[in-house]
Amino acid sequence: MRSGNTVGRIACAMALFVAPRWGYAEEELRIALVSNALSVEVAGIQLRLFDGDTGALIASWSGLHETTIRRGARGVVVEGTHEAPEARPETKPGMKPETRPETKPETRPETKPGTRPETKPGTKPGTKPGTKPSSAPEVISAKAAPATGAIVSPSLRSSPSSRSPSSKPLSSMRSNDDAKGSKSAEAQAEAPGPGAVVHGARRVIVEARDGIRVAGGLYLGRLEIVPDPDASARDRLLVINRLPLEAYLLGIIGSEMNPTWPLDALKAQAVAARTYAMQRRMMRRAANKTYDLESTVLSQVYKGADQIRPLVIQAVKETRGEVLSYGHDLVEALFHSTCGGHTASSEEVFGREIPYLVERPCTWCRASTRYRWHVTVPLEELSKKLSAARLASASVKNVERDSDEIAVLVEARGAKDRRLKPRDVRAALGYTRLFSNRFVAETSGRQVVFDGQGFGHGVGMCQWGARGMALAGYTYREILVQYYKGATVKRLY
Ligand SMILES: [Zn+2]
Numbered sequence: 001m002r003s004g005n006t007v008g009r010i011a012c013a014m015a016l017f018v019a020p021r022w023g024y025a026e027e028e029l030r031i032a033l034v035s036n037a038l039s040v041e042v043a044g045i046q047l048r049l050f051d052g053d054t055g056a057l058i059a060s061w062s063g064l065h066e067t068t069i070r071r072g073a074r075g076v077v078v079e080g081t082h083e084a085p086e087a088r089p090e091t092k093p094g095m096k097p098e099t100r101p102e103t104k105p106e107t108r109p110e111t112k113p114g115t116r117p118e119t120k121p122g123t124k125p126g127t128k129p130g131t132k133p134s135s136a137p138e139v140i141s142a143k144a145a146p147a148t149g150a151i152v153s154p155s156l157r158s159s160p161s162s163r164s165p166s167s168k169p170l171s172s173m174r175s176n177d178d179a180k181g182s183k184s185a186e187a188q189a190e191a192p193g194p195g196a197v198v199h200g201a202r203r204v205i206v207e208a209r210d211g212i213r214v215a216g217g218l219y220l221g222r223l224e225i226v227p228d229p230d231a232s233a234r235d236r237l238l239v240i241n242r243l244p245l246e247a248y249l250l251g252i253i254g255s256e257m258n259p260t261w262p263l264d265a266l267k268a269q270a271v272a273a274r275t276y277a278m279q280r281r282m283m284r285r286a287a288n289k290t291y292d293l294e295s296t297v298l299s300q301v302y303k304g305a306d307q308i309r310p311l312v313i314q315a316v317k318e319t320r321g322e323v324l325s326y327g328h329d330l331v332e333a334l335f336h337s338t339c340g341g342h343t344a345s346s347e348e349v350f351g352r353e354i355p356y357l358v359e360r361p362c363t364w365c366r367a368s369t370r371y372r373w374h375v376t377v378p379l380e381e382l383s384k385k386l387s388a389a390r391l392a393s394a395s396v397k398n399v400e401r402d403s404d405e406i407a408v409l410v411e412a413r414g415a416k417d418r419r420l421k422p423r424d425v426r427a428a429l430g431y432t433r434l435f436s437n438r439f440v441a442e443t444s445g446r447q448v449v450f451d452g453q454g455f456g457h458g459v460g461m462c463q464w465g466a467r468g469m470a471l472a473g474y475t476y477r478e479i480l481v482q483y484y485k486g487a488t489v490k491r492l493y
Pocket residue numbers: 338339340341342343362363364365462464465
């Protein structure tokens with residue numbers, strides 16, 4: 001847990017989830033965080049692991065803990081544990097009020113043990129029917145008991161560790177009468193060495209009170225760790241973050257847009273991102289996929305709860321449940337950084353006509369450094385990259401943009417000159433080398449000069465344009481209908 005500020009923001013963010021709901025229920029999303037991993041390390045306060053199929057508690061730790069999960073012959077294996085180096089929860093700023101309940105959470109089976117059920121997004125009642133292992137702590141299965149006997153034993157469930165805030169996690173787990181917090185040496189002696197197998201399961205569910213740290217990020221909700229279904233990764237793990245849609249949005253808006261931008265730009269982004277996520281979720285579930293969204297630019301950039309900022313919380317909260325619809329359908333709410341003067345139609349870019357993704361004028365993105373850009377690429381580099389992409393068979397001697405295509409003239413006799421699509425040239429050179437498909441190209445000596453406009457595919461909402469419109473006083477609804485023509489904002493819950 002890096003900072004009190006982060007935790008404070010999360011606590012603040014969690015307050016969102018006590019808001020009343022009506023109509024449609026908020027959906028749970030499954031975000032692929034890590035794939036193709038041999039093992040993963042997870043850490044958190046009051047970290048708890050469950051068998052994903054039976055709901056049985058595998059292991060539970062009262063303090064800040066980390067543990068390793070790897071792929072074994074018969075599924076997912078939770079390995080030996082050790083204390084996290086900074087395991088002194090009471091020293092973390094911003095966490096004192098909730099840090100030490102008077103009784104150990106596992107002794108209260110009627111509520112969600114180890115959590116604050118009324119606020120924690122990952123455990124909100126009704127958000128994950130059928131999978132909530134809330135009764136698990138009382139039904140630790142025989143097979144969950146580790147061979148070492150050191151990780152889980154029935155006595156731990158009523159351990160009064162909470163009476164001794166300074167006791168270390170293993171110590172507090174181990175005994176019912178070590179309430180003085182002086183057992184760290186004993187804990188070390190009793191701790192299993194690394195590699196002690198605790199439990200094997202087809203899938204493992206991980207929960208923690210204030211978010212789970214994995215792969216460099218802090219994530220709200222729960223983690224589901226499963227064998228990677230990708231055929232090329234049979235011995236690998238896939239880590240999926242399961243969390244309510246609104247909690248996901250808190251994590252994503254600050255990654256997709258500068259979190260210090262005007263509120264209405266952030267609100268427009270929140271509605272677009274919510275719509276996009278719901279639409280993807282519907283498609284992926286219909287296709288019976290293991291998860292709904294990637295955590296990279298392939299879907300929407302998601303770096304977990306570390307990106308949560310006050311304005312983002314406000315933007316998500318004030319648009320809660322709002323989506324873009326066209327007729328009875330959810331909009332395909334595509335967005336991009338900078339259009340450079342006008343947006344592009346989906347037909348132009350993706351070859352698919354969509355009534356609300358049409359070309360729209362936009363000069364609000366002028367403040368973007370990519371509104372106009374100028375990039376010089378040596379002919380030699382262009383030749384290499386076009387060859388690697390099988391777009392040219394010989395050295396390029398001249399390039400010029402001609403209507404919708406790029407004429408590529410080559411040097412070798414007998415080799416054919418080519419006419420290429422701008423998007424293919426951009427793909428070959430790299431998406432951050434040429435910032436959009438909108439450019440003119442001209443050869444100058446042994447260099448090719450690209451003069452372009454915009455950053456990204458240009459379809460849907462222009463993010464810098466949304467910022468410009470918000471600064472000019474437009475509301476988020478006005479911003480959205482500017483970029484998604486004929487769409488309307490509807491509130492689903
Ligand atoms: Zn624009």
